[in-house]
Amino acid sequence: MILMEDVYKTYPNGVAALNGINVDIKQGEFVYIVGHSGAGKSTFIKLIYREEKPTKGNIIINEIDLSKLKERKVPYLRREIGVVFQDFKLLPRLTVYENVAYALEVIEETPKGIRTRVMEVLEEVGLKNKARFLPAELSGGEQQRVSIARAIVNRPRIVIADEPTGNLDPETSWGIMKTFEEINDKGTTLIMATHSKEIVNTFKKRVIAIEDGVIVRDEQRGEYGYEV
Amino acid sequence: MKFRTFLRHLREGAKNIFRNGWMTVASIGAVTTTLILVGVFLAIVLNLNEFAKNIESDVEIKVLVDLTTEDDDVIALGDQLRQLDGVENVYFSSNDEELESLTTSLGEEGRAWELFEQDNPLNHAYVVKAETPQETEGIAEEIKELDHVYDVTFGQDIVDKLFEFNNYARIVGLVLVAALVLTAVFLISNTIKITIIARSTEISIQKLVGATNGFIRWPFFVEGLLLGLLGSIIPIAVVLFGYHYIAENLASQINISFVEILDFNPFAWYLSLGILLIGATIGVWGSVMSVRKFLKV
Ligand SMILES: Nc1ncnc2c1ncn2[C@@H]1O[C@H](COP(=O)(O)OP(=O)(O)OP(=O)(O)O)[C@@H](O)[C@H]1O
Ligand SMILES: [Mg+2]
Numbered sequence: 135m136i137l138m139e140d141v142y143k144t145y146p147n148g149v150a151a152l153n154g155i156n157v158d159i160k161q162g163e164f165v166y167i168v169g170h171s172g173a174g175k176s177t178f179i180k181l182i183y184r185e186e187k188p189t190k191g192n193i194i195i196n197e198i199d200l201s202k203l204k205e206r207k208v209p210y211l212r213r214e215i216g217v218v219f220q221d222f223k224l225l226p227r228l229t230v231y232e233n234v235a236y237a238l239e240v241i242e243e244t245p246k247g248i249r250t251r252v253m254e255v256l257e258e259v260g261l262k263n264k265a266r267f268l269p270a271e272l273s274g275g276e277q278q279r280v281s282i283a284r285a286i287v288n289r290p291r292i293v294i295a296d297e298p299t300g301n302l303d304p305e306t307s308w309g310i311m312k313t314f315e316e317i318n319d320k321g322t323t324l325i326m327a328t329h330s331k332e333i334v335n336t337f338k339k340r341v342i343a344i345e346d347g348v349i350v351r352d353e354q355r356g357e358y359g360y361e362v
Numbered sequence: 363m364k365f366r367t368f369l370r371h372l373r374e375g376a377k378n379i380f381r382n383g384w385m386t387v388a389s390i391g392a393v394t395t396t397l398i399l400v401g402v403f404l405a406i407v408l409n410l411n412e413f414a415k416n417i418e419s420d421v422e423i424k425v426l427v428d429l430t431t432e433d434d435d436v437i438a439l440g441d442q443l444r445q446l447d448g449v450e451n452v453y454f455s456s457n458d459e460e461l462e463s464l465t466t467s468l469g470e471e472g473r474a475w476e477l478f479e480q481d482n483p484l485n486h487a488y489v490v491k492a493e494t495p496q497e498t499e500g501i502a503e504e505i506k507e508l509d510h511v512y513d514v515t516f517g518q519d520i521v522d523k524l525f526e527f528n529n530y531a532r533i534v535g536l537v538l539v540a541a542l543v544l545t546a547v548f549l550i551s552n553t554i555k556i557t558i559i560a561r562s563t564e565i566s567i568q569k570l571v572g573a574t575n576g577f578i579r580w581p582f583f584v585e586g587l588l589l590g591l592l593g594s595i596i597p598i599a600v601v602l603f604g605y606h607y608i609a610e611n612l613a614s615q616i617n618i619s620f621v622e623i624l625d626f627n628p629f630a631w632y633l634s635l636g637i638l639l640i641g642a643t644i645g646v647w648g649s650v651m652s653v654r655k656f657l658k659v
Contacts, residue, residue: 209573212569223567225567227564237572245366
């Protein structure tokens with residue numbers, strides 16, 4: 135499903151963000167990525183949906199070797215992967231509704247299908263009453279939930295969330311975790327980078343810890359393992 | 363692409379017209395200005411072309427016959443003229459007909475000539491028409507050598523000047539129109555580029571959530587097309603009303619038969635269609651050029 139072999143990533147400015155990553159994540163797994171700020175979590179995630187390319191090593195997603203993936207096929211890979219971006223990446227001139235609908239428009243869903251599904255997902259993340267708002271009119275936590283809604287709306291095979299609860303209060307965070315668990319139960323692979331000790335220790339899943347661009351720990355039903 | 367996606371792109375392109383606010387106004391302004399100039403130039407150049415063509419085909423050689431020539435010789439001269447190379451047709455205009463046409467062409471002042479009706483001082487004449495206007499001068503030279511020819515006249519100066527002017531006008535007009543169109547494309551692509559630099563983050567986000575280049579490009583294409591079409595409304599109005607006005611006034615005020623402009627219908631309609639097409643091309647070209655660079659992310 136997600137396979138990395140000896141992956142290195144050095145940014146053009148010379149920063150070595152990942153230094154030999156080996157990992158194998160099966161379909162249907164729920165994985166936390168933990169580690170200090172700057173450890174390389176976001177870089178690891180960006181390699182999966184091909185925002186960044188590795189400097190060295192092999193990455194295979196859904197049986198596709200990313201080094202052999204043609205540029206024009208990249209959009210189709212990304213439609214299989216819902217991403218909750220650390221910085222949300224909402225389209226500023228589109229409303230909440232339109233932002234979420236965009237992910238369905240690109241896969242040419244019917245207008246009726248789009249309407250029902252978008253409202254359903256907005257309901258799930260508790261933003262149904264803000265459907266007509268622009269991102270700039272929302273709080274950080276609300277924007278984050280729009281990003282979550284967009285990531286899951288087209289029922290992708292993989293959902294990757296980069297600190298999806300960073301701006302949320304504990305109660306909302308819990309709600310989001312429930313949503314993630316639900317879609318994971320239905321077979322979606324879930325990968326989530328987080329700094330939340332509570333979440334990792336409460337919803338026990340596989341934990342992969344990254345430090346200085348290498349995996350230092352990888353355990354099933356692991357603990358957060360860092361002092362906060 | 364599914365039909366509903368096509369509709370979605372149309373909708374999205376139209377919405378962008380509003381989302382872009384002042385940038386839209388600026389782009390439409392650029393197209394409008396250019397198209398007005400293009401329209402006026404086209405109207406002038408095409409009319410000049412037609413005008414010159416008419417005059418070219420109207421050039422005739424007038425051969426005045428010696429006053430003392432016997433009738434038989436006059437007829438023989440006519441046959442000689444008809445046999446010359448490059449002559450299309452020849453017709454005879456007796457001195458009476460010459461006097462009549464002189465009297466009528468002078469109007470009121472021509473009355474004075476009516477006195478001569480009893481004792482006509484004019485020559486018989488032959489009017490010779492060449493097959494092509496370029497041959498006129500050579501034929502005229504030949505005719506001068508014939509017997510019983512008193513004088514040969516034709517509008518050589520006018521012909522030469524018109525040839526020159528016509529070619530000149532054609533080239534200048536085309537160059538100007540091309541330059542104007544390029545300027546407009548540049549202006550539009552620049553205005554769109556400004557909005558698109560602001561939109562480059564948007565484009566990168568769209569790509570991250572799985573949009574293909576085509577999916578991103580379509581609304582821009584539609585937007586450009588709409589900008590071009592909206593930009594041609596005022597120029598078309600200017601051409602239609604302006605040309606109508608000029609056509610009416612020329613017809614009623616000036617009685618010079620040779621200043622004739624192309625009929626409003628269909629010329630002004632064709633011109634409007636041309637403006638619409640040029641506007642659409644400019645809009646689409648400008649927007650497609652400006653979006654290209656940002657898609658290579
Ligand atoms: N686009 C980039 N260009 C250059 N260097 C980068 C870029 N993105 C990240 N880096 C560097 O790579 C290293 C790892 O960054 P990354 O974003 O992967 O960390 P992270 O684990 O996600 O941190 P955080 O928990 O703060 O989000 C950092 O030292 C960062 O400065
Ligand atoms: Mg990060």
